[in-house]
Amino acid sequence: MAKRWRKPDFWTFITLGIVVLFALFLVYPLLSLFINGFKDSSTGAFTLSNFTRFFEKKYYYQGLINSLMISCCVTVLAVLIGAPLAYFMTAYRVRGKNLIEILIIISMLSPPFIGAYSWILLSGRSGLITRLLEDWFGIVPPSIYGFDGILLVLTLKLFPFIYLYVSGALKKVDASLIEASESLGCSPVKKLFTVILPLVLPTLLAGSLLVFMNAMADFGTPMLIGEGFNVMPVMIYSEFISEVGGQANFSAAMATIMVIVTAVLFMGQKYVVTKKSFTMSSLRPIRPARMQGVTSIAVHAAIYAVVFLATLPQVTVIVTSFLATRGSRFLSSFSLQSYRTVFDSLWDAIANTYIMGLEAIALILMLGMFIAYISTRKKNVLTSFIDMITIFPYILPGSVLGITLLLAFNKQPLLLSGTVIIMIAAYVVRRLPYTLRSSAAILYQISPSLEEASISLGCSPVRTFFKVTAVMMLPGVLAGGILSWITVINELSASIILYTGSTKTMSVAIYAEVIKSSYGTAAAISSVLTLTTIISLLIFFKFTGSREVSA
Amino acid sequence: MSVEIHIDNVVKQYDNGNITVIPGLSLDIKDGELFTLLGPSGCGKTTLLRMIAGFNSIEGGEIRFNDEVINDIPTHKRNIGMVFQNYAIFPHLTVKQNVEYGLKFRKLARQERAERTEEIMNVVKIASYGDRLPERLSGGQQQRVALARAIVIHPHVLLMDEPLSNLDAKLRIEIRQTIRDIQKEVGITTVYVTHDQEEALAISDRIAVMKDGIVQQVGAPRAIYSRPANVFVSTFIGHSNLINGSISRRGNEKQVLLGGGSRVVMDNLSDDVKDGQPIVVSVRPEEFVLADSGLAATVVNSTFLGQYVHYTVKFNDDVVWGSGSTGVFVQDTGAEDVIINPGDRLYLAPKAGKINVFTVDGEQSLIKDVKKYG
Numbered sequence: 052m053a054k055r056w057r058k059p060d061f062w063t064f065i066t067l068g069i070v071v072l073f074a075l076f077l078v079y080p081l082l083s084l085f086i087n088g089f090k091d092s093s094t095g096a097f098t099l100s101n102f103t104r105f106f107e108k109k110y111y112y113q114g115l116i117n118s119l120m121i122s123c124c125v126t127v128l129a130v131l132i133g134a135p136l137a138y139f140m141t142a143y144r145v146r147g148k149n150l151i152e153i154l155i156i157i158s159m160l161s162p163p164f165i166g167a168y169s170w171i172l173l174s175g176r177s178g179l180i181t182r183l184l185e186d187w188f189g190i191v192p193p194s195i196y197g198f199d200g201i202l203l204v205l206t207l208k209l210f211p212f213i214y215l216y217v218s219g220a221l222k223k224v225d226a227s228l229i230e231a232s233e234s235l236g237c238s239p240v241k242k243l244f245t246v247i248l249p250l251v252l253p254t255l256l257a258g259s260l261l262v263f264m265n266a267m268a269d270f271g272t273p274m275l276i277g278e279g280f281n282v283m284p285v286m287i288y289s290e291f292i293s294e295v296g297g298q299a300n301f302s303a304a305m306a307t308i309m310v311i312v313t314a315v316l317f318m319g320q321k322y323v324v325t326k327k328s329f330t331m332s333s334l335r336p337i338r339p340a341r342m343q344g345v346t347s348i349a350v351h352a353a354i355y356a357v358v359f360l361a362t363l364p365q366v367t368v369i370v371t372s373f374l375a376t377r378g379s380r381f382l383s384s385f386s387l388q389s390y391r392t393v394f395d396s397l398w399d400a401i402a403n404t405y406i407m408g409l410e411a412i413a414l415i416l417m418l419g420m421f422i423a424y425i426s427t428r429k430k431n432v433l434t435s436f437i438d439m440i441t442i443f444p445y446i447l448p449g450s451v452l453g454i455t456l457l458l459a460f461n462k463q464p465l466l467l468s469g470t471v472i473i474m475i476a477a478y479v480v481r482r483l484p485y486t487l488r489s490s491a492a493i494l495y496q497i498s499p500s501l502e503e504a505s506i507s508l509g510c511s512p513v514r515t516f517f518k519v520t521a522v523m524m525l526p527g528v529l530a531g532g533i534l535s536w537i538t539v540i541n542e543l544s545a546s547i548i549l550y551t552g553s554t555k556t557m558s559v560a561i562y563a564e565v566i567k568s569s570y571g572t573a574a575a576i577s578s579v580l581t582l583t584t585i586i587s588l589l590i591f592f593k594f595t596g597s598r599e600v601s602a
Numbered sequence: 603m604s605v606e607i608h609i610d611n612v613v614k615q616y617d618n619g620n621i622t623v624i625p626g627l628s629l630d631i632k633d634g635e636l637f638t639l640l641g642p643s644g645c646g647k648t649t650l651l652r653m654i655a656g657f658n659s660i661e662g663g664e665i666r667f668n669d670e671v672i673n674d675i676p677t678h679k680r681n682i683g684m685v686f687q688n689y690a691i692f693p694h695l696t697v698k699q700n701v702e703y704g705l706k707f708r709k710l711a712r713q714e715r716a717e718r719t720e721e722i723m724n725v726v727k728i729a730s731y732g733d734r735l736p737e738r739l740s741g742g743q744q745q746r747v748a749l750a751r752a753i754v755i756h757p758h759v760l761l762m763d764e765p766l767s768n769l770d771a772k773l774r775i776e777i778r779q780t781i782r783d784i785q786k787e788v789g790i791t792t793v794y795v796t797h798d799q800e801e802a803l804a805i806s807d808r809i810a811v812m813k814d815g816i817v818q819q820v821g822a823p824r825a826i827y828s829r830p831a832n833v834f835v836s837t838f839i840g841h842s843n844l845i846n847g848s849i850s851r852r853g854n855e856k857q858v859l860l861g862g863g864s865r866v867v868m869d870n871l872s873d874d875v876k877d878g879q880p881i882v883v884s885v886r887p888e889e890f891v892l893a894d895s896g897l898a899a900t901v902v903n904s905t906f907l908g909q910y911v912h913y914t915v916k917f918n919d920d921v922v923w924g925s926g927s928t929g930v931f932v933q934d935t936g937a938e939d940v941i942i943n944p945g946d947r948l949y950l951a952p953k954a955g956k957i958n959v960f961t962v963d964g965e966q967s968l969i970k971d972v973k974k975y976g
Contacts, residue, residue, distance in 0.1 A: 503657055504690035504748075506677045508704030508755060515678075522694050 061513045080459035088304035101304030118283040125266040128206040133213025141221040144339045158361040159211035162541040164271025166204040169364035200276040209262045216258030220251040260320040268448030270544035284450045306451040313446040372578040376571035389575035400560040408540045411478035419486030449544030469551040477545040486531040493527025533591040605758040607631040613662030624815040638794045640802040641812035683752030687764040689744045691736040698732035704755040722754040742773045760792040799839045817975045831974045833964030842884040844923035851877040861921035864896045880962040889956040890931040896951035
């Protein structure tokens with residue numbers, strides 16, 4: 052029997068529209084990045100010299116080694132801090148648990164480079180702690196710049212991912228599994244390693260990859276605090292910026308190498324996780340037990356210490372933003388001077404961040420819902436193409452995406468460089484996955500028969516999507532959307548490459564002020580940004596009545 | 603409004619025609635009747651229902667409501683009411699908003715919309731919790747909401763997909779009766795899908811028994827139970843003991859010979875049967891009587907069920923058709939006083955007017971005028 056030609060409907064057009072968008076803003080730019088990497092910068096001929104240059108000069112390949120090394124160390128430390136923290140917070144009663152969780156989420160969602168900048172303020176060359184130690188005790192503390200500093204800042208910034216992932220998994224462990232192991236004669240310590248750890252291992256692996264990727268892609272932290280310690284994103288950026296008017300072929304080649312490394316890691320993780328994954332659902336979650344005596348004091352002290360260190364950057368930034376300044380130095384009196392400077396000269400950056408952020412988030416929410424819908428309910432060749440494309444943002448570091456878009460859209464007829472469009476494109480591509488994933492997750496929980504019921508009652512399929520499906524998807528969409536929104540307004544690594552005077556954002560402004568050593572103004576904008584983040588979170592918590600952010 | 607559903611040689615295929623689920627099926631459903639599609643899971647009954655609803659495409663043949671071919675009419679324009687297995691109540695709308703939902707897509711005055719909503723909510727007895735959200739309703743209440751929502755739009759046909767399978771046994775009987783009563787009252791042509799034969803017998807005007815996408819038999823519940831068209835129907839609906847046998851025919855006198863030399867004189871066998879023809883005899887547990895001769899059996903165990911006593915027995919080798927040698931019979935405690943214990947040996951005689959006889963492959967009944975569908 053001949054195959055019937057299905058009449059194109061609303062979803063056909065949506066699917067085609069999304070394919071075109073992805074082809075234009077992701078596939079085409081990536082292809083031009085790879086092609087540029089294989090071109091000679093002066094002649095434009097095909098060559099491998101960019102790649103051989105990278106692997107021949109120690110200066111360059113050392114950057115890759117450094118990146119891998121720092122990412123490994125950060126991942127290990129984040130697991131060592133985040134996993135036990137999650138375990139103690141779930142299995143035992145901890146005082147101030149709610150506040151601790153909110154502080155952890157806030158420290159996770161604060162602008163990535165604020166950590167680096169605050170630690171410079173605290174223990175940099177003329178930092179608070181440094182001076183304190185020198186003046187009072189005559190001790191010269193170890194330098195915060197370089198490997199150690201990056202490690203400290205990124206670990207404190209990224210352990211919350213492990214914490215959230217693992218505590219999510221622990222909530223799904225049924226108490227009867229643990230009781231079963233105890234009834235079979237398993238000691239408490241053995242129980243931890245033979246039952247609980249294996250149960251959360253797939254989640255722990257997924258969280259570790261996320262941390263690794265983030266550490267690898269982070270640009271702001273090593274740029275501010277790394278000094279001599281070169282890592283890939285910083286090298287890509289500086290090579291790109293220094294090739295004034297050139298074709299940026301060498302940095303395209305470096306970006307290509309980085310994408311290949313992250314892609315391999317991503318695939319490897321996917322393979323391991325799909326092989327090892329199982330589903331858990333808990334009827335009776337673990338009840339937190341009471342701790343006694345010394346153990347209780349020790350555990351509480353450790354938890355509070357970690358959370359204190361994690362929130363210290365935010366506190367530092369907010370406090371210093373109210374200090375009077377002279378040049379790069381803070382005075383000991385309070386003043387609103389920094390804020391005055393910000394609202395006088397950097398108002399554009401604040402407005403830009405909100406306007407472009409809102410435009411981007413509107414697009415992200417819309418695309419997230421549509422893509423989630425077509426890829427779960429309207430499976431076909433095109434939607435599986437879209438599915439495949441949507442993993443790219445996971446493996447594209449921000450600076451690489453920035454270069455990619457700039458190389459693709461810097462000439463007619465696709466001249467977009469310097470426009471708002473290219474900034475928004477970068478935000479949407481980078482931050483769509485959060486919303487997309489949470490939208491798809493909730494859609495799997497909505498029975499298709501609800502849509503069928505609506506259609507059977509006379510509501511057209513398109514109207515049904517908006518009246519029934521979209522309404523029910525909303526909580527899931529927002530859970531990812533809040534993350535997309537916060538990470539959009541905090542975005543630095545792509546913005547720094549794509550911005551021009553008229554599209555400067557808050558995070559770019561903070562970076563520029565820190566480089567200029569105008570620490571006061573930097574602190575004031577950072578506070579505005581941190582405050583926006585906190586208020587967004589609080590509105591979200593209030594609105595949804597939950598504390599579930601889907602990381 | 604009266605609606606008949608004509609299903610004319612429809613075909614359902616998946617995977618570009620590589621998998622055929624329904625190879626060409628025809629049915630005529632009469633106006634106002636409650637017509638049940640009954641069969642084991644995977645027999646294509648839900649697939650067929652969803653083709654009538656428009657959720658599944660039709661690869662061949664046509665479906666008509668009266669004279670109108672509906673193959674290419676999209677679901678939302680077919681004017682059907684559908685009740686889903688999981689109720690599919692919109693969780694974000696109140697009970698009343700759920701019931702009212704379908705009326706919004708019909709050109710009705712606000713006044714009439716409110717009246718119809720209220721009326722149907724009274725009929726299905728959900729009026730008192732109109733403002734509640736569905737998550738606070740029990741399964742039975744949700745099912746009533748689903749029914750009200752489907753009926754209030756005055757659909758041409760009502761389609762029900764295993765509507766009772768998520769309810770507990772007691773509620774199932776209660777709601778079953780509600781559905782039956784309301785369906786008769788409204789007089790709406792209804793197609794009902796279930797895999798539960800007891801439910802089908804209780805609720806239907808007519809039943810189509812399906813297997814592998816093919817209709818095996820169509821008929822009233824009683825006819826299907828007492829005169830199944832083949833072995834599949836006789837064992838799928840109710841329990842049947844299948845016994846090896848053969849025909850003994852002298853002119854017009856026909857007898858059925860069973861294992862162990864017992865014989866039953868039959869006056870309702872088809873005229874096509876031949877002397878010596880091997881057959882399968884199907885005897886329901888209640889169609890055995892204790893006798894002095896008949897099939898020899900040893901009682902294996904007995905289960906006392908109040909109204910009945912249920913016995914498992916072991917027949918001699920080669921008596922039972924297919925594999926195994928056990929059988930089942932029941933005794934009505936109201937009619938009999940004989941106490942039987944495990945280990946007892948006894949003789950069971952089939953009731954001549956009740957039992958069914960099939961060709962040895964089990965495909966065709968040899969009772970006069972009982973034909974396989976199609």
